[in-house]
Amino acid sequence: MSKKAVVLVNVGTPDSTKVSDVAKYLHEFLGDGRVIDLPWLSRKLLVNFIIVPFRSPKSSKLYKKVWDEKGSPLLYLTENLADKLRQELGETYDVHIGMRYQNPSLEKLIKSNKFQKYSEVIFIPLFPQYASSTTGTVIELIYKSLANRDVIPKINVISQFYDHPEFINCFADNISKFNVNEYDFVIFTYHGLPLSHINRVHPEILESSCNCQNEFPEHGQYCYKACCFETTRLLLKKTGIAPEKSITSFQSRLTNKWLKPFSDEVIIEYAKQGKKRGLIVAPSFTTDCLETIVELGIDYDELFQSHGGEKLDMVPSLNDNDLFVQFLKKLVIGDKVI
């Protein structure tokens, strides 16, 4: 039997914290039409002449906060995960990693012609919930890089896995390392998205008129918002955390027309209500990175404290946890689960 390949795909990181490397990263990331969905020329002008020049020095400072002696956590944590999965899968699988933006480049990996020798290539974008700007852009890159090839190898792209019981188990296990009773509230925070992205998934149903906060709707299959709320419901059920003690919110917004409630506003509100200790969980990230380590772990804690709270603790992401490795192994070798 010939070998199969597994490709763990993550969003990406600058090569270093230097402003020029951060600018390169932002340029590629924000140049993606699925990330900033403006017409091509407007996006190019905005990204090249406004966002990248002004944001790169600021972002570079943020990356310096997240960088440690091993480098960029997003990168080395993904590498560690790949190493462990490689050990688990044994010799019949080759495990690669590929970043959507910058290095090690998913695009270069696909174009290297390596995949032709495998009987199947299984791509796992490490994003639990499908969104056009994460899993969608990865699949677009894969499809476009392979479409014109003489030999288009057999591939399998895992679209999402937010509702897989073993994935839920991984996050519940991480949460269980904290004594939930000691906290006044638990925030399930997900990376935000423009409302226009949500409305494009189900144009027949406006985001604002949908009931997916309360139950998973039939049209919600590829709707990031519906899948985030469902992730929270599944995690509440698994961990036994009382729904009334928890909230689902969205962070990292760029404008007011992004998914609500906004996590920072929720945190301020809780502090104003006199709540003292909070726990924050981020189940749209499987790997800790700038957004979790700095935004959630440092900035939100400071925000909470500056409004009268005592401490906001962050549950780490799955990173290279053994349970997560076992889950990925099952995705790869198990029956079709998605």
Next chain:
Amino acid sequence: MSKKAVVLVNVGTPDSTKVSDVAKYLHEFLGDGRVIDLPWLSRKLLVNFIIVPFRSPKSSKLYKKVWDEKGSPLLYLTENLADKLRQELGETYDVHIGMRYQNPSLEKLIKSNKFQKYSEVIFIPLFPQYASSTTGTVIELIYKSLANRDVIPKINVISQFYDHPEFINCFADNISKFNVNEYDFVIFTYHGLPLSHINRVHPEILESSCNCQNEFPEHGQYCYKACCFETTRLLLKKTGIAPEKSITSFQSRLTNKWLKPFSDEVIIEYAKQGKKRGLIVAPSFTTDCLETIVELGIDYDELFQSHGGEKLDMVPSLNDNDLFVQFLKKLVIGDKVI
């Protein structure tokens, strides 16, 4: 559980035997860069001004031979297959058919936005062996039609199935309906391909220096030639037909630089050797069509007889055989088999 979709994909057929409809079909088919691999402009000139005008009236006559009261066999046989598979799979699957060229159009089906509601769409190009000009062009169309979508649904494309034991079983069963002892020889004929196509699959190994006629090589996974010879070996083993009584050859060539030996030359050679009765099997087609019904079933028989042979019988293709339906059902609902 939400529904899954199955799409049976076949090559296509003109809408009718009218010269204008045949021209439309040839125009789309030959306009595909994977079918005629000339630079865009040369192909356009050749196809629009030379091949289509001169070949359409001739092809129209051929299609009149193959058309029957139910219409184009390729179409209604694929529809019958889909009907039977629909019955077998029950309500959790929707079964569609899509033609790569003309109608019912695979491209229109994909672009209709129907697939977003399914948890998975399983495409089965009905070509047992992968080739750039058959399965490759289907996958290219699927990838390109889906790549830019906001929601890219979870898909699974079956790349090839020539070596699946149950597929081999289907063809062996069809062969078993003939008394092989009554025949002087058995030809396993496959649709030909330009040698350049083969060499592009494994540029490091020239088609002419490869030993895949005798054993399956490591680099042969996506090589049409290697997979055709392997199909014959598997069929010989399954049916017990003596290898020395059989030959593997290739039909429908356009130039001399196509896969050899050429089936028509083999047939003439057998007739000249004084052989009287032959059996012909075409395991690169799962559905009977112009190439099997007319080229193999009528023309080759006439050719054989005109050189002194008595009768060349053709084993029908799988069409909507119940065994084939069962095999497809297994591909769809079974464990990952490919």
